[in-house]
Amino acid sequence: MHELSIVMSIVELATAQAASHDAVAIEEIELDIGCLSGIEMDSFDFAWQQAVKRTILEHAQRRVNRIAGKAFCLDCETEFAMAHLYDGCPVCGSHLCQVKSGKELRLRSLVLPD
Amino acid sequence: MCATCGCGPNSHEHDHSHDHSLQPGNGKKIVDVEQDILQENNLLAQRNRGFFEGRNILAINLVSSPGSGKTSLLERTLTDLKSELNFAVIEGDQQTTNDADRIHATGTKVTQINTGKGCHLDAHMVLHAVQGMKLLPDSVLFIENVGNLVCPAMFDLGEQERAVVISVTEGDDKPLKYPDMFHSSTLCIINKIDLLPYVKFDVAKAKEYARKVNPKLEIIELSCTTGEGMSQWYDWLKAKILQPV
Ligand SMILES: Nc1nc2c(ncn2[C@@H]2O[C@H](COP(=O)(O)OP(=O)(O)OP(=O)(O)O)[C@@H](O)[C@H]2O)c(=O)[nH]1
Ligand SMILES: [Mg+2]
Ligand SMILES: [Zn+2]
Numbered sequence: 001m002h003e004l005s006i007v008m009s010i011v012e013l014a015t016a017q018a019a020s021h022d023a024v025a026i027e028e029i030e031l032d033i034g035c036l037s038g039i040e041m042d043s044f045d046f047a048w049q050q051a052v053k054r055t056i057l058e059h060a061q062r063r064v065n066r067i068a069g070k071a072f073c074l075d076c077e078t079e080f081a082m083a084h085l086y087d088g089c090p091v092c093g094s095h096l097c098q099v100k101s102g103k104e105l106r107l108r109s110l111v112l113p114d
Numbered sequence: 115m116c117a118t119c120g121c122g123p124n125s126h127e128h129d130h131s132h133d134h135s136l137q138p139g140n141g142k143k144i145v146d147v148e149q150d151i152l153q154e155n156n157l158l159a160q161r162n163r164g165f166f167e168g169r170n171i172l173a174i175n176l177v178s179s180p181g182s183g184k185t186s187l188l189e190r191t192l193t194d195l196k197s198e199l200n201f202a203v204i205e206g207d208q209q210t211t212n213d214a215d216r217i218h219a220t221g222t223k224v225t226q227i228n229t230g231k232g233c234h235l236d237a238h239m240v241l242h243a244v245q246g247m248k249l250l251p252d253s254v255l256f257i258e259n260v261g262n263l264v265c266p267a268m269f270d271l272g273e274q275e276r277a278v279v280i281s282v283t284e285g286d287d288k289p290l291k292y293p294d295m296f297h298s299s300t301l302c303i304i305n306k307i308d309l310l311p312y313v314k315f316d317v318a319k320a321k322e323y324a325r326k327v328n329p330k331l332e333i334i335e336l337s338c339t340t341g342e343g344m345s346q347w348y349d350w351l352k353a354k355i356l357q358p359v
Contacts, residue, residue, distance in 0.1 A: 002234055002265035009151050017147055027142065031151075038268050038294040085293035086326040095329045105151045114141035 003039060003047040006105065011055050013107050018056050021112055026060040028111035034067040036085060036102035069102030155269055158237035162244065162272025169251040172355050175235075175271050177295060178279035179288075180261030183305040185213045186338040187279065187347075188256055192220040195348065199355070200253035204243045206235040206260045213258060223247065234266040235259050241272075254355065267294040275354060281306040282313055286320035289327050296327040301334065301350065308337040 010031070018026055033039050041064075052058050069082035073089035074096040080089060082102060088095045150156065166173045176184045185205075192201055203224040205214040214226040225243045227235060240257060249255060257273060259266040278299040280288050283306060289296045296302065302324050304317060321333050334350060336343030 002268055005232070005234070005236070005265075006151060006268075009154065012154075013147070013149055013151065017145055021143065021145060023143075038264070084290075085297045086290055086323070088326065095326050107147045107149045107151055109147055110145045112143045112145060114143060 001043060001047060003043040004051060006039065007044065007047045007051040010107060011051060011057055014060075014110060015056050017107075017110055018112060023112035024056070025113055026056050026110050027113055028061045028063065029057060030063045030065070030108040030110070032065045032067055032104040032106040032108055034069065034102040034104035036069040036082065036099060037105045039105065065108070067101055067104045070100040071097040072100050073097050152268065152270075155237045158241055159270035159272040162237055162240055163274070164272075165244065166255070166272060166274065169249065169253075171249055171251070171253055171255050172275070172351075173255045173257060173271070173273040175257045175259055175266075175273035175276045176279060177259045177263070177266045177276060177299070178261060178281075179263045179284060182261070182279040182281040182284065183338050184258050184261070184279050185216055187303065187305065188258065189216055189220055190338050190341070190344065191347070191351075192217065192222045194344070195351075196221065199351075200250045202247055202249055202253060202255050204235075204240065204247075204255065204257045206239075206258055208232070208260060229260055233260055233262050233264075234269050235271060236269045237271050252355070254351070263288070263292040263295050267292075267298050275300045277301040277303055279303045279305050280320070282309050282315040282317070284315075286316045287323060289320065289323040293327045296324050296331065299328065299331060301332045303347065304333065304335040306337060306339070307335050307342060308340045 014026055014029060048062070070079060071082040072079050073092060073094055075094035076089060076092040078089055078091045079100065082097070082099065089097060178184050188203060201222050203217045203222055204227060205217060205224055206227045206229055207213050208229050208231070211226050214224050217224040225247055227239050227243055229235065229239070235257065257271060276299040278295050280302065282304065304320060310317070317335060324331050324333060332350065334343060334346045336347055
């Protein structure tokens with residue numbers, strides 16, 4: 001359950017941000033979670049419920065942008081949609097690919113009460 | 115970055131006159147944070163890496179499912195090579211000191227990190243372990259991670275090499291089931307090949323799957339019990355020490 005550590009890091013980052021803006025609550029939080037980031041969303045939801053209790057995020061509305069996996073084939077230079085890290089290039093079959101997106105794990109923004 | 119107003123990646127606040135994706139009501143404040151959630155771990159990992167590189171210490175993060183043979187590999191390696199190389203070991207374990215005791219018995223300096231419920235080591239834990247260790251320059255530091263093929267994948271410890279161990283009793287589709295770990299590793303050790311006659315494990319298939327996830331992955335087959343293949347692993351290790359990154 002590394003999702004729990006991830007949620008705890010989010011709580012830490014958000015708490016620090018809120019404090020630097022003198023906010024006592026967070027109304028909304030927006031996250032980018034890539035489809036190839038290794039986060040299992042069911043585990044993440046479960047970890048979230050546990051870890052935000054009695055924190056500044058307890059009542060925050062959460063928005064998650066799932067970022068689709070994209071890779072670039074180093075052999076034939078095709079850019080393609082990557083659903084799994086073991087997917088090969090649909091054009092030439094090569095596995096020598098560079099992941100372009102889908103690995104994101106980012107706290108994007110917060111909405112704080114005035 | 116806010117795509118509409120083009121504001122920079124640094125955390126700051128601003129009043130929006132346009133619609134933001136979050137659509138706040140009047141008087142609310144939007145803070146564009148744009149921070150990597152693993153940022154703190156990654157910064158500490160970089161710090162560890164700098165420390166290791168400055169002293170020419172080869173740090174190797176050993177990862178696997180429970181029981182694939184990480185500690186057995188270390189026991190045998192430390193015993194066979196202790197007259198040639200300087201070693202130190204960090205043992206990550208959820209509860210016990212069993213593995214650390216086994217390393218200690220080989221005469222190697224070992225530090226234990228009990229992670230409790232934590233299912234992986236992180237760079238912060240390694241930083242503190244290293245602070246108490248008086249590592250020698252030009253030595254090899256093995257970090258045995260918690261037995262788990264999922265969680266440790268995401269946490270850079272500052273190691274130079276990540277070696278994933280699988281054993282032939284586990285099924286040859288491990289690389290497809292746990293691609294993140296194979297994607298982030300530099301070496302794959304297929305252990306317990308002495309058991310190949312008794313189990314259904316297709317080595318060629320396992321290698322094919324592993325290279326689908328990571329074409330650059332080096333793969334070594336060996337048995338910690340019989341010693342078969344260990345010399346290849348020792349060659350790999352020595353080559354890594356001879357060419358500091
Ligand atoms: N037959 C055979 N057994 C092995 C081999 N290597 C390890 N084992 C056995 O596998 C079991 C687990 O080995 P460990 O070295 O404790 O595995 P580990 O990866 O350190 O396990 P955790 O730390 O619990 O995750 C032990 O009973 C070992 O004796 C091998 O090459 N062949
Ligand atoms: Mg062990
Ligand atoms: Zn291609």
